Amino acid sequence: MSTPQKVVFVGYSEAQRRLLFQGDGLFATLEHTIKVNGADVHLSCNATACGSEFDSVRPVCYVNARTFVLLYDATSSESLFLVKHKWFPEVRYRDRDSDRVFLFCSVLDRC
Numbered sequence: 001m002s003t004p005q006k007v008v009f010v011g012y013s014e015a016q017r018r019l020l021f022q023g024d025g026l027f028a029t030l031e032h033t034i035k036v037n038g039a040d041v042h043l044s045c046n047a048t049a050c051g052s053e054f055d056s057v058r059p060v061c062y063v064n065a066r067t068f069v070l071l072y073d074a075t076s077s078e079s080l081f082l083v084k085h086k087w088f089p090e091v092r093y094r095d096r097d098s099d100r101v102f103l104f105c106s107v108l109d110r111c
Contacts, residue, residue, distance in 0.1 A: 004031075004044040006064050010087045011071025011079070011104075059094040067100045074105050 030045040046065075048058045062068075068091045072079040083103065091101060 004042045005066050007043055007045045007067045007069065008061055008065045008091075009045065009047040009069045009071060010058075010091060011069075011083070059090065062091065062094045065095055067102065068095075069102045069104050071104050071106065 029047075030043075032043045032045070033040050034043060035041070046061050048054070048061045070083050070087045070091070072083045088101065
């Protein structure tokens with residue numbers, strides 16, 4: 001089995017995080033193995049709580065991360081503002097050596 005590649009999801013919307021990880025709490029984890037160019041790659045995906053009350057402990061999840069996915073809600077200008085002014089600077093300050101940062105836009109359908 002390959003060395004786990006840690007991916008951290010950070011973002012404004014708890015609802016989006018729960019959709020991806022089907023869990024609650026400060027950190028949610030999803031483990032999965034995929035094939036890339038014929039080789040197994042083990043992904044360890046971590047989602048973090050985004051509330052300001054977790055600002056001091058959330059970065060613990062950033063240790064050894066290879067990739068960050070910054071989430072925002074297309075229907076919320078505040079969530080995009082937070083990506084630019086909070087999440088991206090926080091990730092860069094805490095882990096300047098990460099390989100990749102991706103921006104992921106989503107919206108929940110409203111009934």
